[in-house]
Amino acid sequence: MWPFTENRFDRVVAIEHDEQRDQFVQYKRNSQDIIEETSISSKHFFIVDTLDLCPLGSSYLVVELVGELPLRYLVLCDSYRDYLSALREAKSYGRAKYGEAMSDHMWQRSPVEAFLMRSGTTLFTNLQPHELKVVALDFEMYTSAGKHFAASSDPMDKIILASLADNRGQTYLLDESLLGEAGLIKEVCRLINQNDYDVICGHNLVGFDLPYLTTRAQQLNIPLCLGRNRSVLKQRAITRRYGLREAPEFFVFGRHIIDTLPLLISWDITKRALENYRLKDAVIALGISPRDRRDFDRGDISQMWDSKAADLLDYAQADALDSLALYSFLSPALFFQTQMLPLTYQQCAATGTGTKADLSLIRAYLQKTHSLPLRGAHVLGEGRGGLTEAKSLGWHQDIHKADVASLYPSICLSFNIKPRTDVLNAFPAVLKVLTERRLEAKASLKTLPPDGYEFKATDALQNSLKILINSFYGMLGTSGLYFSDSEASNDITTRGQEILLKMVDNVERAHGKVIEIDTDGIYFTLPESTKTAHAISCLVAEELPPGIRVDYDGHYDYMYSYAPKNYLLVKNDLLIRKGVVFRSRRLFGLQNDFIVVCVDKLIRGDSAGLAAYYRQTARRIRAREVEFDSVITYLVVDQTMAEYEEGLMTQGQRSRPLDLIASRPDRDKWTLRSKIYYYHAGNGEIKLAEDFAKDIDPSYYLELLRKTAEKFLYIFSPQDWYRIFSETPLSDEEARLIRPWFFVPRQMPATLAEYERVIKGDFQLRLF
DNA sequence: AACTGTGGCCGTGGGT
DNA sequence: ACCCACGGCCAC
Numbered sequence: 001m002w003p004f005t006e007n008r009f010d011r012v013v014a015i016e017h018d019e020q021r022d023q024f025v026q027y028k029r030n031s032q033d034i035i036e037e038t039s040i041s042s043k044h045f046f047i048v049d050t051l052d053l054c055p056l057g058s059s060y061l062v063v064e065l066v067g068e069l070p071l072r073y074l075v076l077c078d079s080y081r082d083y084l085s086a087l088r089e090a091k092s093y094g095r096a097k098y099g100e101a102m103s104d105h106m107w108q109r110s111p112v113e114a115f116l117m118r119s120g121t122t123l124f125t126n127l128q129p130h131e132l133k134v135v136a137l138d139f140e141m142y143t144s145a146g147k148h149f150a151a152s153s154d155p156m157d158k159i160i161l162a163s164l165a166d167n168r169g170q171t172y173l174l175d176e177s178l179l180g181e182a183g184l185i186k187e188v189c190r191l192i193n194q195n196d197y198d199v200i201c202g203h204n205l206v207g208f209d210l211p212y213l214t215t216r217a218q219q220l221n222i223p224l225c226l227g228r229n230r231s232v233l234k235q236r237a238i239t240r241r242y243g244l245r246e247a248p249e250f251f252v253f254g255r256h257i258i259d260t261l262p263l264l265i266s267w268d269i270t271k272r273a274l275e276n277y278r279l280k281d282a283v284i285a286l287g288i289s290p291r292d293r294r295d296f297d298r299g300d301i302s303q304m305w306d307s308k309a310a311d312l313l314d315y316a317q318a319d320a321l322d323s324l325a326l327y328s329f330l331s332p333a334l335f336f337q338t339q340m341l342p343l344t345y346q347q348c349a350a351t352g353t354g355t356k357a358d359l360s361l362i363r364a365y366l367q368k369t370h371s372l373p374l375r376g377a378h379v380l381g382e383g384r385g386g387l388t389e390a391k392s393l394g395w396h397q398d399i400h401k402a403d404v405a406s407l408y409p410s411i412c413l414s415f416n417i418k419p420r421t422d423v424l425n426a427f428p429a430v431l432k433v434l435t436e437r438r439l440e441a442k443a444s445l446k447t448l449p450p451d452g453y454e455f456k457a458t459d460a461l462q463n464s465l466k467i468l469i470n471s472f473y474g475m476l477g478t479s480g481l482y483f484s485d486s487e488a489s490n491d492i493t494t495r496g497q498e499i500l501l502k503m504v505d506n507v508e509r510a511h512g513k514v515i516e517i518d519t520d521g522i523y524f525t526l527p528e529s530t531k532t533a534h535a536i537s538c539l540v541a542e543e544l545p546p547g548i549r550v551d552y553d554g555h556y557d558y559m560y561s562y563a564p565k566n567y568l569l570v571k572n573d574l575l576i577r578k579g580v581v582f583r584s585r586r587l588f589g590l591q592n593d594f595i596v597v598c599v600d601k602l603i604r605g606d607s608a609g610l611a612a613y614y615r616q617t618a619r620r621i622r623a624r625e626v627e628f629d630s631v632i633t634y635l636v637v638d639q640t641m642a643e644y645e646e647g648l649m650t651q652g653q654r655s656r657p658l659d660l661i662a663s664r665p666d667r668d669k670w671t672l673r674s675k676i677y678y679y680h681a682g683n684g685e686i687k688l689a690e691d692f693a694k695d696i697d698p699s700y701y702l703e704l705l706r707k708t709a710e711k712f713l714y715i716f717s718p719q720d721w722y723r724i725f726s727e728t729p730l731s732d733e734e735a736r737l738i739r740p741w742f743f744v745p746r747q748m749p750a751t752l753a754e755y756e757r758v759i760k761g762d763f764q765l766r767l768f
Numbered sequence: 769a770a771c772t773g774t775g776g777c778c779g780t781g782g783g784t
Numbered sequence: 785a786c787c788c789a790c791g792g793c794c795a796c
Contacts, residue, residue: 272794354772385774386796407796408773474772481771489773519775519796565776565795580777580794636792653790654781707778776794784787 009121012568013132013198014343017111018229022080024115027198027254028227029131035196037228042115044083045076048090049374050672052097055089057082067423069371071107071482080111104375107362107482116342117363118432121344129328129335134199135166135192136323139209140316144388150681159216161313162188165320166195173317182220185213196228199256199345201327203279203319206259210250228254249350254602256345260323263330263349272583283322288329290321332460337468343468353471358481360468364426368470376479378487383477386519387497390564391504394714395527395602396515399569401553402540403521404499408473409435411495414547419476427483431472438465498521508544515561523559525569527641558603562711567600581711588702589629590617591708598712605714608735611724614709618727621701624694631696632689634675641667655702656686 009015013035014027023039030036047053049070054062059082063074064442066494075090077083087108094102109117116122124132140161158181161576172191174184188595192200202209214235217224234251248258264282268274274285283289338345341356342363348356365372409431411417418427441462448455475481476489496519503522504514512526522540531539534554541550558570566579575596577583594617601610604621620626635657639647644658659674661667670676677689680700687695716724720738723730 350770352771357769357772383774388775388795403796470770477773478771484772493774521796561779578795580792584778584793585778586793638791656780773796775796778792779791780790782787782789784785 002064009119009570010125010126012121012123013127014228014256015112015115015123016228016253017115018253019079019080024112024755025229025254029127029133029198033131034636035228035299035455036278042118043076043078043339044080045114045118046072046083046087046090047071047074048094049073049105050097053090053093053105055086060086063369065369065371067371069421069423070374070377071105074369076302082185083111087354091437106376107372107375110347112344113342113347117366120363120367122339122341124335124339126357129332129377129460130167130453132198132335133166133168133196134201134319134324134327135164135195136199136327137188137200137202137205137209138163138316138319138323139213140319141212143513157212159184159393161316163316163320163325163681164188164191165317166197167324168195171317171320173313181216182222184219185222185224193230196746197255199258199324199327200252201225201258201260201331203264203326204261204393204744205257206248206250207261211248214226214313226252226255229762246583247325251346251571258327258331258334258346258349260330264326265335267330279319283325286324286326286329290318290325299593304471321767332457333464336461336464340468353467354475354478354481355469357471357475358483360430361426362432365424370424371452373419373482375482378480379419379477379484381486384490384493385485386493387500388518389566390516390561390567391514391563392516392562396513396561397557398534398558399515399523399525399556399559401521401556402537402550403553404503405551406435407468407491407496407499407548409469410548411492411499413474415491416496417488417495419483419488421483421485427472431469434465434469438462438469441465491567499544503550507541509734510539515559516564516567518565518736522542523556523561560602560712560715562714568595570599570603570732573603586633587702587703588631588633589627590631590704593630594705594708595711598709602715605739607724607738610733611726611730611738612732614705614725615727616707618702620696621696621705624696624698626694626701628689628692631701632677632692633677633679634677634689637670637672637674637676640672660688661687701741712762 009028011028011030012026013029016025016027017023018025018039021039024042026038026040027039037563037700048067049072051062051073054060054073054075059078061076063076065072065074075086077086091102094105095333098105108114139159140163142158142160142671145211158176158321160176160181162172162184164170164172164174174187176184179187190657192288207679210233214224214233225231226233234253236249236251242552260275260279263276268277274282276282280289306489334345334348337343337356338348340360342349342359343351343356362372411427412431413435416428418425441458445458445462448458458732469599473489473492475483476485476492477486478486491494500517500520500522506518507514507522507524507526510526515523516525526536533555537550537552541548554571556569556571556576558568560568562568562581566581568582569576569578577595594613597613598610602612635655637658639734641658641662644655644662647653660678661670661676678686679689680697681687681695682697684697684700706725709721711719712725716738724735724738
């Protein structure tokens with residue numbers, strides 16, 4: 001089973017360390033949906049690299065680990081008290097000996113993680129995601145008049161509603177006007193304990209609801225007994241980065257706290273499907289909203305409360321149901337990672353992927369009582385990455401895409417690349433098992449009905465495996481992990497570059513034209529379009545090293561290549577945009593529209609329509625006949641006003657949008673990670689979007705339009721480009737004669753620099 | 769305290 | 785007018 005673990009701890013939903021009794025408590029959800037509790041005694045340990053760091057005394061046992069790696073002295077402690085004092089001692093010796101680098105000479109995790117590591121168990125074995133008992137929690141606060149946000153320190157800002165929804169179909173709505181605020185808080189605790197939930201989830205739970213609840217409970221002097229052993233909600237003040245802000249970490253004994261907001265943000269980093277991360281917008285965008293709901297501004301809540309509007313109750317209930325839906329959508333990958341790793345569910349959500357790969361290697365070593373490498377010892381200098389090149393700019397037709405399946409993991413396995421410290425060959429062994437598991441999951445996907453529950457779960461499993469597998473490469477180049485090795489990392493990328501170049505060579509030898517390459521994939525055209533997908537992938541894969549598999553990854557009708565990592569694809573009249581130039585969040589509506597229209601006209605060969613569109617847009621800008629969305633952009637607030645003003649003094653770095661809000665009385669409206677929407681008004685001034693009065697600066701937006709048109713530099717000859725994208729009238733007849741190069745293939749004669757000179761009006765060029 | 773990586777384009781704001 | 789460093793956002 002290695003590196004996975006035996007199922008000794010079947011259906012365990014939580015393991016905690018009870019500090020008072022110094023015992024590990026295990027909660028198991030049996031097949032009757034009842035929780036069984038077991039206490040287990042276990043010793044505590046950490047590992048150091050020299051006897052100098054080991055404490056003296058009879059309550060400690062120093063075990064020398066096998067093998068030649070430097071972290072070799074395991075300090076085993078009889079009790080938690082002994083462990084804490086031993087650790088303190090070791091750290092103080094360590095600081096004296098190594099200074100700042102002290103922590104690189106130790107290995108230490110929390111008691112529960114160390115316990116999972118040593119016992120070789122994980123949570124959630126033989127459970128499915130839906131078997132966990134989950135409650136979504138949402139509070140509505142009363143905001144006193146004139147304020148934008150509730151402040152828990154303000155006695156007027158009380159909790160007025162608590163809404164709970166669980167995944168067994170129960171909902172609860174607690175009303176302050178009936179229960180009183182203290183009664184409401186107590187009832188929340190009672191319900192959580194009575195129903196004995198494994199997971200407490202919510203949207204921005206850690207950033208808002210829990211801090212708020214804690215403060216209100218303190219003021220009302222109510223203990224928040226949410227733990228399975230009736231212990232109170234604990235808060236660790238230090239803080240992990242929560243989005244951009246620092247938030248405390250919360251713990252409930254025996255339960256996991258899962259906040260859907262950070263999960264949603266990380267999900268969207270790759271998917272780019274969301275406009276914002278508000279709960280109701282997200283569930284609608286994802287198509288998982290449990291039911292239709294009336295929509296209104298959060299600012300109205302207090303007003304509705306004052307007027308006792310019944311809608312508010314619906315609203316609050318819907319929030320909890322939405323949170324639960326979002327949790328169900330986002331959490332399965334996390335669930336399956338928890339099945340594989342010596343981490344709790346909650347820790348799994350907060351831990352980076354590199355650490356997870358590292359931990360799985362450390363577990364393999366400790367299971368053989370083998371010594372460990374020092375932390376970050378083999379990372380130096382800058383790493384080398386993937387190969388990227390836009391080999392042929394402009395329009396192309398009938399494009400193929402091929403890529404290597406799991407390039408870096410395949411290279412690791414094929415060329416036996418691993419960290420030099422990995423004497424037990426755990427890196428390839430773990431990687432191999434994970435890869436095989438993923439292939440199994442992917443294979444069984446094909447046999448499952450795509451709408452069913454099992455399909456979703458299996459898909460989540462293979463996806464979480466993919467993330468873990470990929471992080472084995474990323475781990476190597478990271479300082480601060482135990483099995484990192486930048487030399488191995490560079491070996492992998494070098495091989496990757498060689499493989500990509502060989503693929504390019506294969507296409508060119510078949511008289512194909514390579515358009516764009518990036519890391520593990522290649523876009524190209526071939527002389528004949530009749531080849532099958534299989535034949536094409538074989539062609540690309542010729543003479544590649546064994547173990548490297550090339551997949552045919554699609555056919556596109558058109559492709560426009562502008563720059564490395566920046567291109568457009570058209571398939572069945574569907575436009576796919578890649579790169580910051582064509583799909584940045586920061587694009588103005590004006591630019592988005594231009595890109596879409598431009599491609600559409602080009603595909604239809606409608607040069608006259610394109611010229612007309614450009615002139616019309618320019619005319620509207622001059623006349624200030626613009627839509628709000630066309631001219632608005634934003635800046636994400638990434639520092640507090642105080643930090644900004646501090647920065648102004650020390651570095652003098654100005655930001656016009658921040659200047660704009662700095663002097664406003666309502667400047668607290670913009671919090672960290674919120675956006676300042678603004679537009680360009682006359683004389684180089686910017687103004688807030690909320691003050692929009694169509695008083696835009698035409699020169700700014702004309703320049704913007706021109707710059708956007710420049711992204712389509714390679715569509716016409718330079719002279720024609722200048723005639724199409726110009727405000728100078730051009731008759732339809734003349735425009736019709738201008739054909740995109742794509743329809744009239746010519747030699748690509750110009751360099752980017754030559755184009756630019758032409759566009760800037762230098763007609764002295766002897767290009768043609 | 770905790771942390772997966774590199775490659776790339778572009779706008780901004782400061783400097784000369 | 786040009787250069788440059790930096791941060792934001794994106795591809796893989």
